[in-house]
Amino acid sequence: MSHEAVKAVQAAVSADPENVPLRLALADLLVASGRPAEAVTEAAKVLARDPGNAQALALVTGGVGDGPTASAPTPEAAPAETVSPETASSEAAAPQEPAADTPPDFDWHHAEQQLDAAVPPPFVDPRQAETGHLRPGGPPQAEGVAPLEPGLPRISFADVGGLDDVKQRLNESFIQPMRHAEIAKAFGKSLRGGLLLYGAPGCGKTYMARAVAGELGAGFMSLVMTDVVDSYRGQTEKNIHSVFQEARHNDGPTVLFLDEIDALALKRSGLTGPASWLRGSVNQLLLEMDSMQGNNDGLYVLAATNHPWDLDEAVLRPGRLDRAVLVSPPDATARAAILRTHLAARPVAGIDLAALTQATEGFSGADLEHLTVTAAEKAMTESIAAGSVQPLTMHHLQLALAEVRPSTGEWMQSARNVVRFANDSGRYDDLRRYLSTREASGKSGQRKGWWS
Incomplete structure (x- = not known):
């Protein structure tokens, strides 16, 4: 050729x-x-x-x-x-x-049966699936489900599966006020603010922050500890100030995302001895969020952490990060969307999303990605041994489920202790409700409501 x-x-x-x-x-x-x-x-x-x-x-x-x-x-x-x-x-x-x-009387149907070339469709029709039972897919009796289109660099809430309560809270707190500035001013709502996203690792806090910027059509800046911490005394504070100044001078609204904010805003009472120099960084962060010059209009500070109970109380007071929203592990709708997205880019056959979604209760978004990668590795190994590409099936996902466990268990245990002993102010009521719902449905294996 x-x-x-x-x-x-x-x-x-x-x-x-x-x-x-x-x-x-x-x-x-x-x-x-x-x-x-x-x-x-x-x-x-x-x-x-x-x-x-x-x-x-x-x-x-x-x-x-x-x-x-x-x-x-x-x-x-x-x-x-x-x-x-x-x-x-x-x-x-x-x-x-x-x-x-080829002989004119060649029996093509018999040859196909001998080759056993039937391949199930990429995804099982939910109407043919038996909910709750993991099994390989059957013959292609129904048309496969079309995979999701890949997301664009700028994402919005439509790209985030589930988490409707988080979206509603973000929408009410600042997305709508920034979109309708004149109405917001009539009600005394300033075009600034801060909100803390907290939850177990890998549940989409950073992804949600990007979606907020996409909803606003705003610029998105991300700040982590390595961007600002310097070995020379006083330079860290200057770096924090420079980042906020750059965000204030952007054209249009800007979302400044402070990822893992507990690395920058730990409780100052615990910063003693060799760590005492970090107190100045916490103080500088508080000053920038207050902005004595009053020029934070159009700047929204969005922070994320796995351990909000480790933050300095001054960071969480009204006017700074005065709202805290729980980003819980993805619900069934979100898990189905995440799994479909990760599987659609690979050759798959006979995937029962309904059963797979039910079997991954408590998995974070990162856990679901790890599950599909593990299953893909097993299908790849099988393909190499066969000398040709073999589709990823429910069998490979069953093997992966035997190895991959949800990573949110340890965080949930810490959260239970916080709800039981450190929620007098009601700051973690949404976490208490989430844990109560899990216990009531028997998903966590603990006694119902023992922390309340």
């Missing part, structure tokens, strides 16, 4: 990446050119757009061993000819004819 022909079709695919027949034609050309790995890559891209495409499934599941298709013997190679993109597209769209030397 002419190398120039492959390059010509590749150029056509680049110009029209949504053209499935043209991409399949490119995959056939790559197989004929002795480049099966690249052909499988193109077939996987087809499956991302058309999960039930039989020709792409044949390529991905091992039909690339001896030629462009796995359904018929391939005739002897003819001399290479230059193929134009238009010709390749029309050939791909035309139905595939059996080879000339």
Whole structure:
């Protein structure tokens, strides 16, 4: 097969990446050119757009061993000819004819049964699934579910699955006031503020902060301890001031995100001995959030931490981070969206999302990603042993579930102690309600309501 022909079709695919027949034609050309790995890559891209495409499934599941298709013997190679993109597209769209030397009475159905080439659809139809039972998918009786489109760099609340209570609190506290500034001023609402997102690690606090900036159409600045801490006395305070000044001078509203704020705003009573120099950093942060010059309009400070109970009380007073919102582990809707997103980019078959969602109760978003990566590694190992790409199935996810455990358990135990002994002010009432709901539904294995 002419190398120039492959390059010509590749150029056509680049110009029209949504053209499935043209991409399949490119995959056939790559197989004929002795480049099966690249052909499988193109077939996987087809499956991302058309999960039930039989020709792409044949390529991905091992039909690339001896030629462009796995359904018929391939005739002897003819001399290479230059193929134009238009010709390749029309050939791909035309139905595939059996080879000339195939007997007219050849039993194709019997041959297909012998090869056992049936591959389940990428995702099981929920109407055919038995909720709560993990099992491999059956034959492709229903059309596969289309994968989610990849998110854009600027995201919004629509890109965040679940967490409706967090979205509502953020929307009321500052998104709507910033969108309708005149109405907000009439009610004495200033165009500034701060809010603390807290919860178990890996539950999407940083992702939610990016969504807030996307909802506002605002600039997004992120600050972590390594950005500002300096070995010279006084330089850390100058760095904090410089970051806030840059945020104030941005055109339009700006979200300044303080990730892991407990690294910058620990309780000053505990900063003694060698750590006493960090007191100046906490003081500077408090001054910047107050802004004595009154020029914080349009600047919203959004902070995140796993341990809000370690923060200095002055940081949490009204006018600074006066609102705290729990970002809990993803609910069922969010888990289904996260799992679909991570699985859609891989060759999958027979995935029962309903059963998988139920089996991952208590998993954080990071845990769900780790689960899919572990399952993908097992499918990859199996594919390497087989010499061809094998789809990721529920069997691989079952094996991964036996290894991956939710990482939120230790944080939940600490949270129970805080709710029981350190919630006199009611600051963590939303955490108490969340834990109470988990206990009432029997999801945590502890006695119901023992901390209340």
